[in-house]
Amino acid sequence: xxxxxxxxxxxxxxxxxxxxxxxxxxxxxxxxxxxxxxxxxxxxxxxxxxxxxxxxxxxxxxxxxxxxxxxxxxxxxxxxxxxxxxxxxxxxxxxxxxxxxxxxxxxxxxxxx
DNA sequence: CTAGTGACCCAAC
DNA sequence: GGTTGGGCCACTA
Numbered sequence: 001x002x003x004x005x006x007x008x009x010x011x012x013x014x015x016x017x018x019x020x021x022x023x024x025x026x027x028x029x030x031x032x033x034x035x036x037x038x039x040x041x042x043x044x045x046x047x048x049x050x051x052x053x054x055x056x057x058x059x060x061x062x063x064x065x066x067x068x069x070x071x072x073x074x075x076x077x078x079x080x081x082x083x084x085x086x087x088x089x090x091x092x093x094x095x096x097x098x099x100x101x102x103x104x105x106x107x108x109x110x111x112x113x
Numbered sequence: 114c115t116a117g118t119g120a121c122c123c124a125a126c
Numbered sequence: 127g128g129t130t131g132g133g134c135c136a137c138t139a
Binding site: 001030031032033034035036038039040043 | 133134135136137
Binding site: 072 | 122123
């Protein structure tokens with residue numbers, strides 16, 4: 001499976017901003033959800049300019065284990081993202097997407113199977 | 114096919 | 127604030 005769409009979206013994350021796995025998954029409508037994004041990022045190929053460090057967990061929490069965790073934190077701070085106690089101020093650094101909440105869908109003409 | 118794991122998310126205790 | 131458990135799906139053995 002090609003995670004190209006995921007990488008493409010990640011590459012679109014502006015400097016000094018971060019996005020969450022869940023949001024990216026919703027944006028891309030990935031069947032695997034946040035988990036798929038996590039897997040995609042884990043398999044993230046290097047040398048493609050993919051700012052993987054701008055992808056964080058829900059609530060702006062860093063879910064990446066060592067040693068990449070430290071690297072991610074350093075890179076984020078370098079770009080101007082404040083990382084404190086493994087957390088990020090989503091209020092100021094979250095990348096504002098047009099993602100709509102997958103909430104209720106009234107008048108659905110395609111019910112579950 | 115089943116079972117285990119994972120850079121996830123969320124509710125509940 | 128922390129730990130558990132369920133859900134969700136992709137990938138590997």
